[in-house]
Amino acid sequence: MTMQLIETLLNGLLLGGLYGLIGLGLSINFGTMRVVYLAHGDLIVLAAYFLVVALVPLGIPALVAAAIVVPVLFAVGWALQRFIVGWSLGRGILPPLIVTFGISMVLQNVLLLFATADARTLQTSLASSGVRLGSITVPTVRIIDFAVGVGCLGLLLAILGRTALGRALRATSDDADTARLMGVDPRRMYAVAAGISAATGAVGGVLLSATRTFYPTTGSEALLVAFEVVVVGGLGSLTGTFLGGILLAMAQLLAALWPGPSYSQVAAHVVVLLVLVFRPQGLLPRTAP
Amino acid sequence: MTEPLLRVDGLAAGYGQLQAVRGVSFEVAAGEALAVIGENGAGKTTLFHSICGLHAASSGEVVFGGERLRGTPAHDIVRRGIALVPEGRRIFPSLSVDENLRVSEDQQRRRTGARRWTRDRVYQLFPDLRAAAQRGGHQISGGQQQMLAIGRALLSEPRLLLLDEVSLGLSPAVIKVLYQALAAIRADGMTLVFVEQDVRRSLAFSDHLVCLHKGTVRLARPSHGSSVDEVRRAYFG
Numbered sequence: 392m393t394m395q396l397i398e399t400l401l402n403g404l405l406l407g408g409l410y411g412l413i414g415l416g417l418s419i420n421f422g423t424m425r426v427v428y429l430a431h432g433d434l435i436v437l438a439a440y441f442l443v444v445a446l447v448p449l450g451i452p453a454l455v456a457a458a459i460v461v462p463v464l465f466a467v468g469w470a471l472q473r474f475i476v477g478w479s480l481g482r483g484i485l486p487p488l489i490v491t492f493g494i495s496m497v498l499q500n501v502l503l504l505f506a507t508a509d510a511r512t513l514q515t516s517l518a519s520s521g522v523r524l525g526s527i528t529v530p531t532v533r534i535i536d537f538a539v540g541v542g543c544l545g546l547l548l549a550i551l552g553r554t555a556l557g558r559a560l561r562a563t564s565d566d567a568d569t570a571r572l573m574g575v576d577p578r579r580m581y582a583v584a585a586g587i588s589a590a591t592g593a594v595g596g597v598l599l600s601a602t603r604t605f606y607p608t609t610g611s612e613a614l615l616v617a618f619e620v621v622v623v624g625g626l627g628s629l630t631g632t633f634l635g636g637i638l639l640a641m642a643q644l645l646a647a648l649w650p651g652p653s654y655s656q657v658a659a660h661v662v663v664l665l666v667l668v669f670r671p672q673g674l675l676p677r678t679a680p
Numbered sequence: 681m682t683e684p685l686l687r688v689d690g691l692a693a694g695y696g697q698l699q700a701v702r703g704v705s706f707e708v709a710a711g712e713a714l715a716v717i718g719e720n721g722a723g724k725t726t727l728f729h730s731i732c733g734l735h736a737a738s739s740g741e742v743v744f745g746g747e748r749l750r751g752t753p754a755h756d757i758v759r760r761g762i763a764l765v766p767e768g769r770r771i772f773p774s775l776s777v778d779e780n781l782r783v784s785e786d787q788q789r790r791r792t793g794a795r796r797w798t799r800d801r802v803y804q805l806f807p808d809l810r811a812a813a814q815r816g817g818h819q820i821s822g823g824q825q826q827m828l829a830i831g832r833a834l835l836s837e838p839r840l841l842l843l844d845e846v847s848l849g850l851s852p853a854v855i856k857v858l859y860q861a862l863a864a865i866r867a868d869g870m871t872l873v874f875v876e877q878d879v880r881r882s883l884a885f886s887d888h889l890v891c892l893h894k895g896t897v898r899l900a901r902p903s904h905g906s907s908v909d910e911v912r913r914a915y916f917g
Contacts, residue, residue, distance in 0.1 A: 555782070555786035555789070558775065558779050558782055558783045558786060559783060559786065559787075561772065561774055561775055561779075562772045562775060562780075562783045564774070565772040565773055565774050565775070566770055566772060568734055568754075568770075569766065569770040569772065570772075570783070571733075571734065571753070571754040571755045571758075572732065572734070572754060572758055572763070572764050572766065572770075572833075572836075573755075573758065573783050573784040573787055573832065573836060574755050574758045574759050574784070574787035574788075574836055575755060575783070575787060576753070576755045577755075
């Protein structure tokens with residue numbers, strides 16, 4: 392029983408890396424633009440489809456294909472922001488919600504049209520392999536999820552905390568008008584933030600495709616996870632977002648152990664509810680980066 | 681006659697039905713200091729925001745160094761050499777003091793030609809800031825915030841510095857330090873346009889003054905020889 396509990400918590404921690412990563416993109420968009428980017432989940436799934444349906448069948452090795460997907464999604468996120476979402480900013484909270492919701496519907500239907508509703512997954516040797524830690528066996532793919540998630544978090548924190556781009560992004564997030572007085576163009580910053588967000592989503596999409604099966608509508612599920620992760624973690628704090636991902640994943644897997652697998656989704660929602668009631672600012676509220 | 685550094689010509693700006701600035705005109709020669717005085721609501725801040733592009737003017741023109749600026753976005757205007765020290769200082773709270781300075785300095789990286797201002801020079805001008813360099817922008821005193829706002833503006837390498845309510849809410853000792861620094865900046869050849877509630881200090885620190893009342897210029901004259909009472913009469917309409 393104890394071993395089973397430890398195994399579940401360890402799996403939750405590792406899966407939390409993927410959840411956290413999925414939440415990071417939403418957190419970046421919200422942190423810089425104060426926009427809940429409703430198409431984020433669909434960008435994740437778009438990346439997964441791009442990888443599994445377009446690149447891998449061409450015989451491109453999965454790792455190389457992943458290295459193509461990430462910059463392409465950066466460009467997609469950048470362009471969507473520059474040419475579509477950007478126009479909806481500064482007119483209240485509703486227009487960007489409607490616009491990103493519209494992008495979400497378009498992406499889902501485009502995927503349905505061109506890739507059909509069939510279940511997909513990335514076929515790799517990793518899917519069935521595991522790593523033995525004492526008497527516990529952990530799926531290799533989850534260890535990769537976690538390592539990549541932590542790596543992305545570290546990279547983002549380094550960019551935001553130590554580079555000129557990061558300073559300009561944080562300044563824009565604090566006060567866009569005053570940032571303009573320093574010579575920073577907020578529209579440019581928003582586009583870069585949306586690009587970075589979509590790129591982290593692409594990394595998440597690649598991992599997702601190797602971790603589970605997905606459909607054109609999986610984006611809505613991914614968005615819900617991302618949203619809950621961000622709310623639990625604390626709006627605008629990347630480290631908090633990541634910890635939120637771990638907490639939610641652990642709650643899901645623990646609930647699947649007891650009372651049973653059908654409770655795992657409910658458990659995540661209950662955690663969100665409890666956080667909203669007892670700690671509405673989230674685990675780590677917004678501070679420095 | 682040589683072209684002034686800044687020429688504001690019939691500038692009007694407002695918010696919906698409210699016209700805050702109604703046809704304001706004045707000129708500032710390079711190296712000069714101009715005091716803008718007026719009670720709350722006279723249009724001083726709107727005037728400054730229209731000059732530096734934060735607020736769109738409805739008519740009139742701003743000519744800076746011979747270039748027409750109306751319609752130019754704020755982030756381009758600062759690159760052309762107009763910096764605003766905004767009312768309320770507007771320090772970035774989640775950035776440290778040093779990072780607040782660097783945000784401005786970073787934007788000058790691609791600039792060709794000599795740079796006059798560095799963070800080190802700002803720290804020499806305001807030693808208080810050097811001591812607080814690693815503290816958060818929200819953790820420092822009002823006086824330090826004002827020093828930081830001025831230093832941040834200087835790092836954008838302006839030819840014209842607009843200062844909105846520099847001494848508001850600060851102690852006399854801090855105000856003295858700030859004006860000593862501004863005097864040094866001015867002696868270095870900087871052109872200044874500033875809003876200051878203290879009429880006596882405005883007269884003492886400026887070459888010319890413009891008194892705004894309900895969005896129009898009520899009085900414009902050389903500061904030398906103007907009496908405080910005369911200005912106050914214009915000030916209250």
